[in-house]
Amino acid sequence: MIKKFIKSVLLSSALICLLFAVTPKTLAMDFAEHELTLERQGNTLISEVILEREAFNAVVVKLEKDIDGLMVNFGNGWEPVEMHDDGWGTERLVVTSPTHTMQFRWGQPGADETLNLKATLFYYEEAPLSGVGGPAPELQTSTNLTAKAFKIISRREWGADEELRIWNPDRYSGSGDDTPRVDPCASIAETYADEFKLTQVKEYNSEGQPLTWPLQYARDIDKFVIHHTDSEVMDLNGDFITDTRDYQAIVRAIYYYHAISRGWGDIGYNYIIDPLGNIYEGRFGGDKVIGAHAQCYNHGSMGISIIGDYQNNEVPEPALQALISLIGKKAKEHGIDPDGSSTFRGKKLPNIIGHRDVRSTSCPGEKLYALLPKIRDRAALAMRTFSESTLSVAEYDYNAGLSSTFETLSLGPGQRKSVTLKFKNTGKKTWDNTTWLHVALNNDPNARVVPAVVDKNFVAADLQEDSVAPGKTGTFIVEVEGGFKSGHYAFQVSPVVNGRYKISRASEYIGFKVMEPNYDYEVIGHKFPNGTVFQGQKFSGTLQIKNTGNVTWRNYGNNSITLGASAPKDRASI
Template sequence: MIPMSIRRPASAALAGVGMAASLTLVVGIGVLPAEASAFSTTADPGSPAPTAAASTGQAEDGLETVPLIVEGAAATAVPAAEDLVLPDDETPLAAQRAPGDEALLQRTVPTAGAVVVGLAWRPAGLGSPRAEIRFRTATGWDEWADVEMTRGEGEDEARSGAGALAPVMSEGMVASGADAIEVRISGLDSAPVTDAHLVLVDGGQEATWPGPGWSAASSTGTTATAVGGVLTATGAPAVISRLRWGASDVPPRPECATPDYGTQLDRFVVHHTAGTNAYSAADSPAILRGIQRYHVDARGWCDIGYNVLVDKFGQVFEGRRGGLEELVVGVHASGHNTNTVGVSVLGDYTKVAPTTAAIDALVRVIAWKSYLHGIDPAGSAVKNGVLMPRVIGHRDVAQTSCPGAIQNHLRDIASRARSQMLTYQPEFTRIVANDGVQRVAPAVVEVDIPVPAGWTATLLDSSGTAVARRSGTVTRRATVTTEFATSHEAVLAAGSYSVRFDGVSTNGKVFSSTTPVRLRYPDGFVAQTPRVVLDVQSGSAGLGTLLTTQALGTPTTAAAVLLRVCASGPTTARISPSDLSPAMAFELHVGSGSTGCALGFVGTGLDRQVRVERPAGASGFRVESLGHLPAAGATTPYWDVAASPFRTDIGWVAGQRIATGNVDGSFRPVAPVSRQAIAAFLYRAAGSPAFSAPASPTFVDVSQTHPFFREIEWLAAAGIADGTDLGGGRQEFRPAAAVSRQAMAAFLYRAYDGSPTEEPSGFSDVTGTPFEAEIRWLAATRITTGNPDGTFRPTAPVSRHAMAAFLRRANEV
């Protein structure tokens, strides 16, 4: 959707309508191009009074405002609306005044595709006038219907800060299928208003409808299809995604970038949009685009307010952005937007019965969402201190007639939804063996459980015999992480296995899935009898515990220990070598309503201790030690450097605390050195000098929360490294990028105050390179000896063990 602006008409609208008892407007629905301006509480002081012919509001990008009074127009008799004949041209009728006290305005423009209409004004006193509207369709004029006017519906106004300043507005009413509308406002003597106007919105051209493969049958069935990545659960209603109906996913304001989410579904609030029911099935996507435009551009909300929308043909549409399966906070019922799902039916059902197709669609939506969130739609729950049914109408929580006659069907809808959800068959939607995580693979397995359920995970050996089981429950859709490292108090041997997940959902359905896995450990791993080293059931104990190798039950020479960490959610625990920043930690994340375990190697570091951090209040927190990896010799604290030709250099940088290794106790000698790592190495090699980092980051990609923010800022301030110029005074550092050997030469030359030398480097591949002088200095000082073939390979990345050798030799120059 192209962003649109709202225009305020030049007239002062209904300023000072003390002599008028009512106001009537008849307007053809149209959209005409013009300049844009914004809503304002008053008219521009210097604006000339418009003529009757100029009273047509003007539009841009599919949205138009039309004033409801024209100043200075002649007063004449008003013909009955039933006698109105829309002219073929664009000439509006004059403003008119009927006999007696009623002030009336009548005006027409040709139809040009508006699909949604709204009414707005600004109160000029206490009280509220009565507004009524009716639409002219192919069968004539509809009956008069009251228009409910509100200032706002809650959360989005609070986020924008505009709620108290917003005009009083109606909901966006469906106008498709109508060629004229008539508005009647009464009670203005006691409740005057200003800036009264209509907002007309067209549906835009974002989507071609019907789309390829679309049919009425395919859009109203009950078989779930992955439309735009929306659906996964078996039994879900077919839903037309935001992508298919042409929604805009561009947040209108920065505070709208991230949707808000609830925690536990309480109930459903059913609405109708009001307006005409004369639309066709093919009109519905354009109507949704019009409602989104009205909510965003006229009402100032972050997105379309409803979570789900349904039309009279039974088509179901994804509403507010944030994930149809999630509990997104909408804007549809003030005070009742959080932990509810707002479902709205397109059209007005105040005086007509809803279609069977629309009722059936409501049943499907409510059954599926209840199933996902584990509630009984036919039950009751307390909300704001009041016990109410799980399925209610808007009028149950607001002064409104919404959702009209649909209210009479809500009890039956809830009962049918309960029956339908009992037929749904769940399935595990994703099982991932985390191959390679923390170098224990794939002992940690993740599975997505789409509904509240009890689950059991069974590890089977190659003969199909169960060797280990894990189990738990989830109270809502969740990802469960489980691990398999022990069976009968013994560490499992490496080899091929399979994991079978079995679940029982809240509707009594059984589901199962199996995936192959392979368990392996790094060379040199020594298993031990599992040992509980920390067990905290509640409270603040264990918030920042240090565990020595003795407490872990491992030798003092252990470079890393294999830990199993389990907790009840929600929590995030961090485990790291004591000499590493907590920001570089092995983490366990457990979501709300579930339990989880993680398995991984954690280095003991130079201090031979492991730090365990957990948030206050986390319950059921347990850490077990399962074995260890010995250090690769007495000169190094790492377990993976035995084969490195620079093992002694690695031991030196470790002893000088220039390099602290990785979370899992490894050094990863052949891995390339990143730019952020070389910043840390050089800062520590310089003795970690006192340095005050600037308040504003130098580089756009290194914020103050970056784990190496201080080191990178020091590197830049010392003139050792700069960034890439992005223009406009902006630079990026690219902290994760690998450092080339020639860039490494430049860094060391600047850090160690290198001096120019004319001595040839002896390398065959450095002449003409951008850092040839620095490489010559590197060779002259014997910091580098190059490769056996006489090359330096300037553009190749520098490895971590080679960097250890370069740093040690540079320190001795």
């Protein structure tokens, strides 16, 4: 399979108001804790090899100080562990395919002779797609050029072990230090006491069992805080395919990490979205339950995280569309303007913000953060009602004419480009901000106008201006996408003024050409076991391949890239 350099998971987190420190000490049977000392061997420090009888696929690594150059070997070679202190000490959640072994190495020790490390590993559990005693969730496995139905996968369906939320003295015996921990939000909570008001606190579950962390409910939801999990998208269950089972495993790993290792009693995020666009229920208790994702900005906010690292990687389209749909739905339920802003903790902030807007962090990554303006705009559109059946033929009081020019575009397979169209208001009445651009017959499987609203493929774009008076010009930004069949394509677009009046006489065609797909590649490296491989014996190896074609490789969708054998007789063994 194509080699991926594993990058450990950095989870966006927040300090929640603790009265006393709670430190995991004794772990349940699903976990194991190892105190390791890395000792000098030449110019490096290295630990003993840990061997476990039961397979594990997630490890929380904790250090006494922040360092660079830490490496881990899960049996398939050394890989970097990027340590980080986000307020809970220097630690990292690392995920891997199921393994029975691990070893650590530090290649930049300087004058240090030893390094103490604590590794808490979580044993691998394969939760069935049907969940735990519940109906099978309708998980997305690929993305077409058409929108999927909106659905939130419940905790029961993704395999949440609700016992982890219950206080267990055998799991948490405490650190032995009764010194109260300083609440970093105390002064802010006092200054903005009205924003920190609670409507309800539940300290016990429905069966009367005490919760590790009480369910606290905010009065209102005012903000959406966007995160990424800062993790490499990878095979986590060892079947050499990255799919929904892997993303479920990552969700469970985050759950264990937040609930057990950090002592928060549950997932910090309210919702999690995977690269295929599946939306997972996060923290137990509903939308208004206070999460643990933005430190002093948890009260009154909803935390949503996308699985993956989006500092340099593009956000998968299914995940982006799911995020927009989720925000649009929740904004409507809670009366939030996605395109608006309000004062929050004494600052004027947009209603949809990134984690970095309220804390010193790179989260949600440069690529995802750059999409926030688009997310705000599209989520606001998702709240509006669009229907082709209610459109009326425009009277001459409503009229328009194209005032811009554009050339036929050339797109690579799967490529997107934007086209700016300007229409002059040649009528007698002003256009308001409910004006949009209609596209006809937007159902070609080989090319499309990307809908401005996820489940409305006839909505090409919305008006950029708040209003357009007679004689003035309105702007529409249309995004087009090529498929994987070469050819020339054209789509007819028409302004719909004030949300109702379609000006068919002002229709124009957007034309573009899609290039022939080129899937060329170059092998630049490989790593396979030495020795003889006998019939029936299984082994794993890595292969590095450079993309020299014109198609962007993705591991999701109908045109995902996989590695297979060219000869039919060899395919049964891969």
